[in-house]
Amino acid sequence: MSTGTHGTLRHVSTGALRHRLSRLRWFVRELTGEATYDRYVAxxxxxxxxxxxxxxxxxxxxxxxxxxxxxxxxxxxx
Structure with missing residues (x-):
């Protein structure tokens, strides 16, 4: 969520939040090398x-x- 010009919280849709969290999860897994094992298994x-x-x-x-x-x-x- 981000703040608007008046300091109030602007609504972030659930879908957008899930998308951001999934992208963050992907980035962390790639950064730490955790996804490498999953690629090996596949x-x-x-x-x-x-x-x-x-x-x-x-x-x-x-x-x-x-x-x-x-x-x-x-x-x-x-």
């Missing part, structure tokens, strides 16, 4: 629906190992 299932899919923990461990093992990344402590 990709794995679309290519072979019967193949086992890594757990989120195993997926994150694999990503971390790949980043730390890449000489272009250099040493990262955190």
């Amino acid at each position: 990709h794995a299932r679309s290519h072979d629906p019967d193949a086992p899919v890594m757990s989120r923990r195993a997926f994150e461990r694999s990503r971390t190992d790949a980043r730390e093992g890449d000489p272009r990344e250099g040493f990262r402590c955190c």
Whole structure:
């Protein structure tokens, strides 16, 4: 909600608020990398629906190992 010129609250429709919140949720998930696992699962299932899919923990461990093992990344402590 925003304020008008007289300091009163201007009405924001429920649909507009939901849209803004969904965009904010999308942005935070992309920023934190949370959506990466969801994309991995969707990709794995679309290519072979019967193949086992890594757990989120195993997926994150694999990503971390790949980043730390890449000489272009250099040493990262955190």
